[in-house]
Amino acid sequence: MxxxxxxxxxxxxxxxxxxxxxxxxxxxxxxxxxxxxxxxxxxxxxxxxxxxKDSDIAWYHHKIPRESAESLLKEGLRSLQGHSDGLFLIRDSTSSEKDFVVSVTHDAKVYHFQIKEVFDGHYKIDEGPTTQGLEKIVNYYQNGANGLITRLTKHCKGSAPPDRARVTGPTNILHKTVLQGTTCLHDAAKYGRTEIAKLLIEHEADVHIKDRAGFTPLHRACASNYPEVIEVLIKHGNADPQTRAPKTGWVALHEAAMHGYPDCIKKLLHFHAPMMPRADDNQTPLDLAKRYNRLDCIDFLQFPDRRDVRSKRSNWYHSGLDRKGANAVLENFRKEEGLFLVRKSTRNQNFNVLSLCHKKAVFNFEIKVMEYQDQLVHYIDDGPFFQSLEHLIDHYSRYADGLSAKLRASVNPGNDRIEIEEDYYNIASNVDNAHRKSAGPPPVPSNRPVLPPRPPEPEEDEDFYAAVDNDQSNAKPPPLPPSHPPKVAPSVKKQESHPPAPSLGERQTSFEEFKKISNKDIKLGGELGQGEFGAVKKAVYTIKRGFAKHTIDVAVKTFHEDGALAGALASIMEEARLMQRLDHVCIVKLYGICEQPFMLVEEFISKGSMLDNLIDHRKNIKVNPTLYLWAAQIASGMCYLEEQKIVHRDLAARNILVQNMDQVKISDFGLSRAYMEEKNYYQASKGGRWPIKWYAPECVNYGKFTHKTDVWSFGVTLYEMFSWGEQPYGDKKGIEVMQFIESGKRLSRPEDCPDTCYEMMLKCWAKEPEKRPTFGDLFEHFCADKEYASVKDISKLKTKRKR
Known part of the structure; x- marks a missing residue:
C-alpha cells in the first residue's frame, strides 16, 4: 500500500x-x-x-477566421524556411457550428477544406470516407493526399480538439472508470449528485456530450427524477432542453413525461422548454404521458400555455407583404443578424412565413397550421407545436432549435426595429449567451440540422422552408451522382487521389478557348446571391467596338481563391465551356471570362427565377397565354440542347429565369454534360446529393442521363408551373418518392392545369424512356394544341426554335 x-x-x-x-x-x-x-x-x-499525450494532436485552433489561419501558416512556413508542403491546422467552421475547416499549405499558398459532420462525432471531407473523430480523419490524410491538395504533414501548434469531436475524449482516470460509455457528468445527473454536477460544470465539463446510448446529462436527470440537477445543467451549464436523442428524437421533456415525473416537467417548463416538442415519430410528451397513464403529468403538458411571451404580434407581423417585399424591408436594415418578420404565405393563405436574416442572406421558413388535440397548432418543419404565433416566435427567440439563427430583433409594419429583450432565464437560450469560461466556443447543443448560410443546394429533400431570397437563382448545383449507385439510396464513392491543382494565376493556358473580358470593363454592383464557391453580383459591362462604347447589365460569378475552388475548378470550367457553345434566345448567354480576378460574365435576367415568380406574382401570371408560352420556350431551348448533344440534368423551375412575361431562359448548367456520339447518354461518375424529385428512375438507379431523362424533368417542371410553385411530391423524402414512382403512381393534376397538359405530363413520366415524347414533340404540342391557340400569336416563337 x-x-x-x-x-x-x-x-x-x-x-x-x-x-x-x-x-x-x-x-x-x-x-x-x-x-x-x-x-x-x-x-x-x-x-x-x-x-x-495530446501534444501530437494539438492542431486545433478554435474559431479563428480564415485570415488568421493563413497568417499562422505563413508564419510557420517562414520558420520552416518554406520547405513544408502540408503544414496544417484545424479550426471551427464559420458557416456551421458543427463543422470544421482544415487549412493546409501547398506551394507556399494556403488552401481551405470543409470538414463536414455527417452525424454525431463522424466527419468527412468532400467525398472522402466518413471517420469517427477528428484524430482519425487527420490520420487518414496524413497517410496520403486522398483528394486534398497535398498530404498533411506538420501542424501549427494549438490545442487538442474539443471532446465532442474526439474518438474517446479525455483519458483521465475519471473517464477510465466509466464502463458504460458515460461521463462523470452523466453519472452525476443520473444519481442526483447536484454539487458534483455543478463542480464538473465549473471545470468545463461538456453538458451537451452524449453517452453511448445517445443521451445527454439532461436526459439522464429527467429519467431519474432529479429536478435540482436539471436546474444546474440549464442555469449553470447552458444545457439545451431541445437536444434530441439520436435513436428516438426524444428531448428531455419526453423522458420526464414517459417516466411520470411532474417536478422535472415543471422545472423544464420554468426554463422555457417548449410544451409540445415532437419526436421522430411525431409523438409529443403529452402523447407519452397519456400512453403510460401518467395522470399527474398530463395537466402540465397540454394547452393552454400560460407562460408569458416577450414579443407582441404587432412588433413583427406584416399581413400584406410578399417575399420580395420582405427582402426589401430587411435590406433596409442591412440584413442584420437575427432580424426577422412574419408575413402571409403566398402559396397557402392558411400558413405564414418567417423571414429571417443570417449572414447577410434571408431565409424563409413556412409556419404551418394543423389540428392537434382539438386545437389548431403552429409549427415549423419538425419543430414543436405552439398554440399561437406569439408562442412560436418567443420560443425561437430563446432557442435557434434548427433555424439558421436565433430571433433577436423584428421589424414592425411601421418599419421600426424592435429588440427582443433578454431575461434572466434566457441564459440557457443558446450557446452564444454562454458565460462560462472555455478554451473555445461550445458546440451547438441541438442535433437538429442547422441550415447553411448560403442558398440550399437542390436535393431530394429540398423544401420551401429552407429557401433563400435571391433576385436570381445562383446556388451551385449538387455534385454528380456515382457511376453505379445502389438502387434508390446512392452511396458515396471514394475519391481517387489526383495531382495538386495549380492556382488560378497559373492557369492562363486553360483560358485560351474563352472570350476574354478585361476586369476594367466590369463595374461590380450589389450581390444577387451566394454560391458554394463565391458570390453572384450584378455588374455593368462596357462593350467597346472601335471608338464606340455601350453598356449592358450582366451577372458576374465571382470565386474565392482557396482549396475548395481548386478542387472544383474543372467542374466550373466545364460549365463555362458548355455555356460558351450555346447561342439561343431561350438559354442564358455566357459573354466571357475575366482572368484577374477569375470571374464568369453572364447575361443578366432581371426578374429572377420562374419559381419565385410563380409563388410571389401568381396574380400577374395568366395560364393562357403566359404559362403556355413559357412551356413552349423551355421546350424550344431544350430542343437546341438536344441538337448540341447536351443533357441538362437539372431542369426545374428554380433554374428557369424570367426576363419578362414574354420571355424565359434556361440557366444553371453546373450539372450539364455533353455525351459521346456513340453512347447517346451521359454516365455520371462522381458521388453527391441529387435533386431526386426531378429525376427519372434510371438516373437514380443507374446514374444514366439522356434527353429522355431531361424530358421527365420537364414534366416535373410543368407540374411546378401549373401548381404555382408547389413542391413536387409534397413532404416525401427521396426514397419515398422513388417508391411512389416505382409503384406506378404519378403526381396528380394541379387544379389549374388543363387536361391536355396533364396528359402530356404523364407521357413525360412514362416508365420506358422510349415512350416519352421528344422535346420537338413537346414544342409542337404547346404551339399547336387548341388549348394554347393564343401562343401562336406570340411573335417570333417559331423562329426561336429554329435558331
Missing part, C-alpha cells in the same frame, strides 16, 4: 463516505490506495500525463 495510509481501515475512514469516490467507483479508489495520493493530487498528475 502507498505511504499515505497505514491500512485499508484508515483509507476507508477518509474516502468511504466521500460522494466523489463513491461516484467514480472502485477503480479510482484502488489507485488512490496504491499511490498514497489524495484524489486531487492523483487527478492533477493524470491531467499532466494526458496533456503530454
Amino acid at each position: 502507498g505511504d499515505g495510509y497505514e491500512d485499508d481501515e484508515q483509507f476507508d475512514s477518509v474516502y468511504a463516505n466521500d460522494e466523489i469516490t463513491d461516484l467514480i467507483g472502485l477503480n479510482v479508489r484502488d489507485q488512490l490506495k496504491q499511490s498514497g495520493l489524495s484524489l486531487i493530487e492523483l487527478l492533477k498528475r493524470d491531467k499532466e500525463s494526458c496533456e503530454g
Whole structure:
C-alpha cells in the first residue's frame, strides 16, 4: 500500500463516505490506495500525463477566421524556411457550428477544406470516407493526399480538439472508470449528485456530450427524477432542453413525461422548454404521458400555455407583404443578424412565413397550421407545436432549435426595429449567451440540422422552408451522382487521389478557348446571391467596338481563391465551356471570362427565377397565354440542347429565369454534360446529393442521363408551373418518392392545369424512356394544341426554335 495510509481501515475512514469516490467507483479508489495520493493530487498528475499525450494532436485552433489561419501558416512556413508542403491546422467552421475547416499549405499558398459532420462525432471531407473523430480523419490524410491538395504533414501548434469531436475524449482516470460509455457528468445527473454536477460544470465539463446510448446529462436527470440537477445543467451549464436523442428524437421533456415525473416537467417548463416538442415519430410528451397513464403529468403538458411571451404580434407581423417585399424591408436594415418578420404565405393563405436574416442572406421558413388535440397548432418543419404565433416566435427567440439563427430583433409594419429583450432565464437560450469560461466556443447543443448560410443546394429533400431570397437563382448545383449507385439510396464513392491543382494565376493556358473580358470593363454592383464557391453580383459591362462604347447589365460569378475552388475548378470550367457553345434566345448567354480576378460574365435576367415568380406574382401570371408560352420556350431551348448533344440534368423551375412575361431562359448548367456520339447518354461518375424529385428512375438507379431523362424533368417542371410553385411530391423524402414512382403512381393534376397538359405530363413520366415524347414533340404540342391557340400569336416563337 502507498505511504499515505497505514491500512485499508484508515483509507476507508477518509474516502468511504466521500460522494466523489463513491461516484467514480472502485477503480479510482484502488489507485488512490496504491499511490498514497489524495484524489486531487492523483487527478492533477493524470491531467499532466494526458496533456503530454495530446501534444501530437494539438492542431486545433478554435474559431479563428480564415485570415488568421493563413497568417499562422505563413508564419510557420517562414520558420520552416518554406520547405513544408502540408503544414496544417484545424479550426471551427464559420458557416456551421458543427463543422470544421482544415487549412493546409501547398506551394507556399494556403488552401481551405470543409470538414463536414455527417452525424454525431463522424466527419468527412468532400467525398472522402466518413471517420469517427477528428484524430482519425487527420490520420487518414496524413497517410496520403486522398483528394486534398497535398498530404498533411506538420501542424501549427494549438490545442487538442474539443471532446465532442474526439474518438474517446479525455483519458483521465475519471473517464477510465466509466464502463458504460458515460461521463462523470452523466453519472452525476443520473444519481442526483447536484454539487458534483455543478463542480464538473465549473471545470468545463461538456453538458451537451452524449453517452453511448445517445443521451445527454439532461436526459439522464429527467429519467431519474432529479429536478435540482436539471436546474444546474440549464442555469449553470447552458444545457439545451431541445437536444434530441439520436435513436428516438426524444428531448428531455419526453423522458420526464414517459417516466411520470411532474417536478422535472415543471422545472423544464420554468426554463422555457417548449410544451409540445415532437419526436421522430411525431409523438409529443403529452402523447407519452397519456400512453403510460401518467395522470399527474398530463395537466402540465397540454394547452393552454400560460407562460408569458416577450414579443407582441404587432412588433413583427406584416399581413400584406410578399417575399420580395420582405427582402426589401430587411435590406433596409442591412440584413442584420437575427432580424426577422412574419408575413402571409403566398402559396397557402392558411400558413405564414418567417423571414429571417443570417449572414447577410434571408431565409424563409413556412409556419404551418394543423389540428392537434382539438386545437389548431403552429409549427415549423419538425419543430414543436405552439398554440399561437406569439408562442412560436418567443420560443425561437430563446432557442435557434434548427433555424439558421436565433430571433433577436423584428421589424414592425411601421418599419421600426424592435429588440427582443433578454431575461434572466434566457441564459440557457443558446450557446452564444454562454458565460462560462472555455478554451473555445461550445458546440451547438441541438442535433437538429442547422441550415447553411448560403442558398440550399437542390436535393431530394429540398423544401420551401429552407429557401433563400435571391433576385436570381445562383446556388451551385449538387455534385454528380456515382457511376453505379445502389438502387434508390446512392452511396458515396471514394475519391481517387489526383495531382495538386495549380492556382488560378497559373492557369492562363486553360483560358485560351474563352472570350476574354478585361476586369476594367466590369463595374461590380450589389450581390444577387451566394454560391458554394463565391458570390453572384450584378455588374455593368462596357462593350467597346472601335471608338464606340455601350453598356449592358450582366451577372458576374465571382470565386474565392482557396482549396475548395481548386478542387472544383474543372467542374466550373466545364460549365463555362458548355455555356460558351450555346447561342439561343431561350438559354442564358455566357459573354466571357475575366482572368484577374477569375470571374464568369453572364447575361443578366432581371426578374429572377420562374419559381419565385410563380409563388410571389401568381396574380400577374395568366395560364393562357403566359404559362403556355413559357412551356413552349423551355421546350424550344431544350430542343437546341438536344441538337448540341447536351443533357441538362437539372431542369426545374428554380433554374428557369424570367426576363419578362414574354420571355424565359434556361440557366444553371453546373450539372450539364455533353455525351459521346456513340453512347447517346451521359454516365455520371462522381458521388453527391441529387435533386431526386426531378429525376427519372434510371438516373437514380443507374446514374444514366439522356434527353429522355431531361424530358421527365420537364414534366416535373410543368407540374411546378401549373401548381404555382408547389413542391413536387409534397413532404416525401427521396426514397419515398422513388417508391411512389416505382409503384406506378404519378403526381396528380394541379387544379389549374388543363387536361391536355396533364396528359402530356404523364407521357413525360412514362416508365420506358422510349415512350416519352421528344422535346420537338413537346414544342409542337404547346404551339399547336387548341388549348394554347393564343401562343401562336406570340411573335417570333417559331423562329426561336429554329435558331
